[in-house]
Amino acid sequence: MKGERRPAGALPPPARFQPLPLLTLVSFVALGLLIVYPLGRMLVSTLLPGGVPDTAAVTSLAGEPWLWPVVRNTVLVVGISTVFAVAIGAVFAWLNERTDATLGLFGSVLPIIPLLLPSVALTIGWVFLSAPNVGLVNVLLARLTGPEGPRVTIYGWIGLLLVYTIHGVPYAYLVVSSAIRNLDPALEEASLISGAGVLRTLFRVSLPAIVPALAGSCLLVVISGLGTYSIPAIIATTAQIDVLPTRIVHLLVKDYPPRLADAQLLGLMMLVVVLSLWLLQRKVAATGQFVTVGGRAAGSTPMSLGRGRIPARIVMWLYILVASVLPMAALLLVAVQRFWSPVIDPAKFTLFHFEQVLFVNRVTMAAFQHSLLLAGVGATLAMTIAVLVAIHAAFRGGLIGRIGDIVIKSPATIPNLVISLAFLTTFSGAPFFLSGTLVILLLAFVVMYIPPGSIAANAALTQVGADLREASAIAGAGEGRTIRRIVLPIALPGFAAGWTLVFVHMMGDLSASALLAGVKTPVIGFAILTIWETGSFGLLAAFSAVMCLINAIVVGAMLWFVRQRSTR
Amino acid sequence: MARRIEITGVTKRFRRAGGKTIVPVDDISLTVDDDELVVLLGPSGCGKTTLLRCVAGLERPDAGEIAIDGRLVFSASKGVFVPPELRDLSMIFQSYALWPHMTVAGNVGYPLECRKLPQKEIAARVARALELVGIGGLEAQYPGRISGGQQQRVALARALVANSTVVLFDEPLSNVDAQVRSQLRFELKRMQRQIGFSGLYVTHDQAEAMELGHRVAVLESGRIAALDTPRRVYEAPPSHYVANFVGVSNFIEGVVGVADGAGARVETALGAFHVAAPPAFCTPGAKVQLVLRPEKITLARGSLPDAARNTVPVVIEAQLFSGAHTEYVVSATGRTFRIWSHDEALRDMAEGEAAVMSIAPAALRVIPAGAAAP
Numbered sequence: 012m013k014g015e016r017r018p019a020g021a022l023p024p025p026a027r028f029q030p031l032p033l034l035t036l037v038s039f040v041a042l043g044l045l046i047v048y049p050l051g052r053m054l055v056s057t058l059l060p061g062g063v064p065d066t067a068a069v070t071s072l073a074g075e076p077w078l079w080p081v082v083r084n085t086v087l088v089v090g091i092s093t094v095f096a097v098a099i100g101a102v103f104a105w106l107n108e109r110t111d112a113t114l115g116l117f118g119s120v121l122p123i124i125p126l127l128l129p130s131v132a133l134t135i136g137w138v139f140l141s142a143p144n145v146g147l148v149n150v151l152l153a154r155l156t157g158p159e160g161p162r163v164t165i166y167g168w169i170g171l172l173l174v175y176t177i178h179g180v181p182y183a184y185l186v187v188s189s190a191i192r193n194l195d196p197a198l199e200e201a202s203l204i205s206g207a208g209v210l211r212t213l214f215r216v217s218l219p220a221i222v223p224a225l226a227g228s229c230l231l232v233v234i235s236g237l238g239t240y241s242i243p244a245i246i247a248t249t250a251q252i253d254v255l256p257t258r259i260v261h262l263l264v265k266d267y268p269p270r271l272a273d274a275q276l277l278g279l280m281m282l283v284v285v286l287s288l289w290l291l292q293r294k295v296a297a298t299g300q301f302v303t304v305g306g307r308a309a310g311s312t313p314m315s316l317g318r319g320r321i322p323a324r325i326v327m328w329l330y331i332l333v334a335s336v337l338p339m340a341a342l343l344l345v346a347v348q349r350f351w352s353p354v355i356d357p358a359k360f361t362l363f364h365f366e367q368v369l370f371v372n373r374v375t376m377a378a379f380q381h382s383l384l385l386a387g388v389g390a391t392l393a394m395t396i397a398v399l400v401a402i403h404a405a406f407r408g409g410l411i412g413r414i415g416d417i418v419i420k421s422p423a424t425i426p427n428l429v430i431s432l433a434f435l436t437t438f439s440g441a442p443f444f445l446s447g448t449l450v451i452l453l454l455a456f457v458v459m460y461i462p463p464g465s466i467a468a469n470a471a472l473t474q475v476g477a478d479l480r481e482a483s484a485i486a487g488a489g490e491g492r493t494i495r496r497i498v499l500p501i502a503l504p505g506f507a508a509g510w511t512l513v514f515v516h517m518m519g520d521l522s523a524s525a526l527l528a529g530v531k532t533p534v535i536g537f538a539i540l541t542i543w544e545t546g547s548f549g550l551l552a553a554f555s556a557v558m559c560l561i562n563a564i565v566v567g568a569m570l571w572f573v574r575q576r577s578t579r
Numbered sequence: 580m581a582r583r584i585e586i587t588g589v590t591k592r593f594r595r596a597g598g599k600t601i602v603p604v605d606d607i608s609l610t611v612d613d614d615e616l617v618v619l620l621g622p623s624g625c626g627k628t629t630l631l632r633c634v635a636g637l638e639r640p641d642a643g644e645i646a647i648d649g650r651l652v653f654s655a656s657k658g659v660f661v662p663p664e665l666r667d668l669s670m671i672f673q674s675y676a677l678w679p680h681m682t683v684a685g686n687v688g689y690p691l692e693c694r695k696l697p698q699k700e701i702a703a704r705v706a707r708a709l710e711l712v713g714i715g716g717l718e719a720q721y722p723g724r725i726s727g728g729q730q731q732r733v734a735l736a737r738a739l740v741a742n743s744t745v746v747l748f749d750e751p752l753s754n755v756d757a758q759v760r761s762q763l764r765f766e767l768k769r770m771q772r773q774i775g776f777s778g779l780y781v782t783h784d785q786a787e788a789m790e791l792g793h794r795v796a797v798l799e800s801g802r803i804a805a806l807d808t809p810r811r812v813y814e815a816p817p818s819h820y821v822a823n824f825v826g827v828s829n830f831i832e833g834v835v836g837v838a839d840g841a842g843a844r845v846e847t848a849l850g851a852f853h854v855a856a857p858p859a860f861c862t863p864g865a866k867v868q869l870v871l872r873p874e875k876i877t878l879a880r881g882s883l884p885d886a887a888r889n890t891v892p893v894v895i896e897a898q899l900f901s902g903a904h905t906e907y908v909v910s911a912t913g914r915t916f917r918i919w920s921h922d923e924a925l926r927d928m929a930e931g932e933a934a935v936m937s938i939a940p941a942a943l944r945v946i947p948a949g950a951a952a953p
Contacts, residue, residue, distance in 0.1 A: 479678055482676035485663050501678070
């Protein structure tokens with residue numbers, strides 16, 4: 012072989028046209044415009060209407076008799092439920108990551124629950140469980156304690172806090188469990204060896220060591236709590252507990268003429284709260300006593316809880332029951348009855364409502380079509396942008412990469428309702444006239460739900476080590492080929508997971524749907540609100556159940572795909 | 580002889596997070612000739628991998644020029660930078676960097692695919708390359724399903740399949756166990772002879788460097804501390820750093836007394852030592868260090884024979900049996916020496932026993948005093 016140098020196959024010259032940088036540039040600009048422009052315009056039109064500072068709107072809002080109760084209620088609901096959610100999420104995360112009470116698969120199931128059961132379906136399920144008189148829990152209580160016994164109701168503070176807490180736990184769990192996973196187990200082992208018990212270790216070592224993660228998860232739960240319209244729309248309105256999200260929608264949709272200025276001021280208030288919490292969280296994280304990430308968690312033996320193991324497991328199973336199984340069962344039970352009744356008679360079960368939802372009712376049929384279209388296109392669009400930005404940040408780095416990464420994640424720090432408010436302000440009138448179109452919904456969906464997609468895209472890309480890309484370049488492949496043949500195939504499962512996250516969020520959205528969808532463009536969230544107001548509970552149950560089913564199919568397909576890919 | 584790689588005055592700087600600048604490659608010039616394997620040897624952080632990555636095009640140097648096969652691929656002054664995919668070279672990564680989603684055949688065939696060869700020829704050349712590295716028939720396997728040694732061979736086949744004239748090796752053998760490593764080392768040497776390619780080979784393992792390299796470049800914080808054949812680098816290290824890094828050395832500080840054509844006499848705290856072939860800097864009065872390789876020292880029982888040259892009385896401190904030889908740690912006037920011996924007669928020497936060590940004038944090396952390179 013010696014001497015047979017440079018046979019056929021010298022490297023071909025590089026291609027002239029490179030579509031990737033162009034696409035990336037377009038994504039950057041589009042994303043920046045979609046995020047910065049509406050919010051900026053809302054801020055300007057709120058604070059400087061007509062170009063000059065105007066305090067008239069502020070004065071008139073401050074004079075409203077409902078303002079103080081609304082603020083107080085919101086702070087109470089979001090604040091208390093956040094404390095509960097983070098406490099539950101943190102303890103569950105620790106139990107699963109570090110102790111022998113771990114449920115194994117539970118660790119991966121818990122964060123997926125909200126994907127299968129969007130908060131709107133969860134709320135409706137709990138309404139069916141514990142509405143006064145007809146709620147299934149009350150039926151059970153009546154059987155057990157007689158007609159004069161105790162009853163529960165979802166339409167009150169406890170009900171509201173319960174659903175808000177269930178809604179927040181997965182967020183806290185995700186953040187805290189990854190922090191604990193990265194925490195050097197030797198810290199805890201050292202505490203155990205020093206003679207501290209398991210509980211003392213948890214409260215003196217494990218949790219203090221991850222204070223930044225706890226602060227971060229608090230922030231996340233607060234943001235998502237403030238921006239969620241589904242829970243208060245269903246529960247708080249009936250319970251007559253006035254909170255910011257319902258009040259904002261009320262001002263825009265129920266009042267005539269719509270009181271845009273007041274709504275924007277309320278939105279601004281939310282932003283100020285989030286911003287100050289964010290600053291607080293940064294301060295906590297920056298104190299620097301918490302840099303204990305060892306990354307050697309693999310291979311550590313779980314801590315033994317002794318007699319506490321069984322109760323700990325029971326508590327976690329109970330939680331899963333309360334957070335997913337019970338509401339789902341209630342949804343199905345109401346869906347198969349002709350009329351929502353406390354008497355459960357399997358002989359009378361019927362598919363009437365499913366038939367209505369899928370084949371008869373025009374609003375629900377159109378809503379499914381529109382939502383599927385929007386979520387499909389929206390998730391694809393969002394993931395394309397997220398992947399392009401992630402690839403740029405990972406491969407080129409630099410200032411643009413960092414800015415892109417910050418911009419794409421920034422919507423996560425803005426309550427969803429504020430984003431849809433900004434879109435309403437900006438795009439519904441001149442010069443866009445997108446009011447009541449699918450386009451404005453699509454744009455709002457992309458902005459609101461791109462952050463989880465971006466996080467998934469980044470995580471997937473880190474699986475493609477730099478050496479794999481470098482080896483491809485050395486082999487003679489240009490950037491395009493490297494991305495096509497090496498990066499995409501390896502990162503595809505992660506991208507698919509991101510797509511699913513975004514898709515499911517878009518399917519279950521209520522925040523944008525409440526403000527931006529119109530009668531001509533009903534989407535799932537819009538339809539749910541409409542049906543809720545007409546009081547057709549069977550229809551509502553069947554509709555929610557079908558939505559959950561679609562989500563379950565999509566999530567299942569994604570999990571199957573990921574597993575297929577990773578068995579090599 | 581044709582120059583395959585020509586590195587001229589290459590410098591690479593990095594800015595650390597704290598704003599501090601480090602210079603892992605500091606004005607290095609080096610050439611690799613036809614069919615020559617040059618080993619870059621040094622401890623971690625000496626800049627050897629950065630230099631390799633500069634040649635590959637994975638890093639962009641701040642100054643200097645690099646030419647491959649006579650083609651200028653980087654020049655700071657002329658603003659030339661050819662990206663790695665157009666440099667037409669091969670590289671073996673420390674992690675192997677095999678693509679987990681492609682079969683062995685897919686991995687090995689990839690460079691040919693990039694060169695737009697027809698499928699049939701790709702398959703034939705992949706099969707030939709796999710045969711060559713001794714894993715013929717593994718085409719359909721995925722990298723995750725084969726052993727570490729086999730993965731190493733796949734990486735090798737991928738590097739050789741395109742017949743690039745230049746192959747870069749980034750510590751390719753550091754992840755396989757000792758037995759496989761020596762086997763692969765031997766095969767690499769054989770293949771290099773058989774196929775003929777030029778290469779730069781980065782390693783921190785001096786035994787590997789000695790066995791594989793036609794020449795060895797010992798790097799010290801971004802600069803070349805020694806560049807010569809393995810034998811010359813070992814036997815005549817130019818500095819304390821090289822003597823200390825390549826092999827094991829004992830040092831004695833001294834001052835040159837007499838120096839002439841017949842040799843030099845170096846005065847030390849342990850007495851006078853005669854050096855057979857002193858280097859040019861051994862002028863009377865020069866401060867120097869003597870380098871005593873542990874296998875060149877002879878250890879004997881008993882006390883000092885009067886007339887013996889280069890002989891020092893010592894006390895046995897410890898005896899460490901390592902299989903191939905026995906290491907004796909001895910002390911003389913407060914300093915310790917390491918001596919390797921095969922002498923069966925020394926076996927029952929006890930700690931604290933007196934002995935003498937001696938070294939032939941021809942086996943004694945002299946380097947300039949001070950730890951820094953000249």
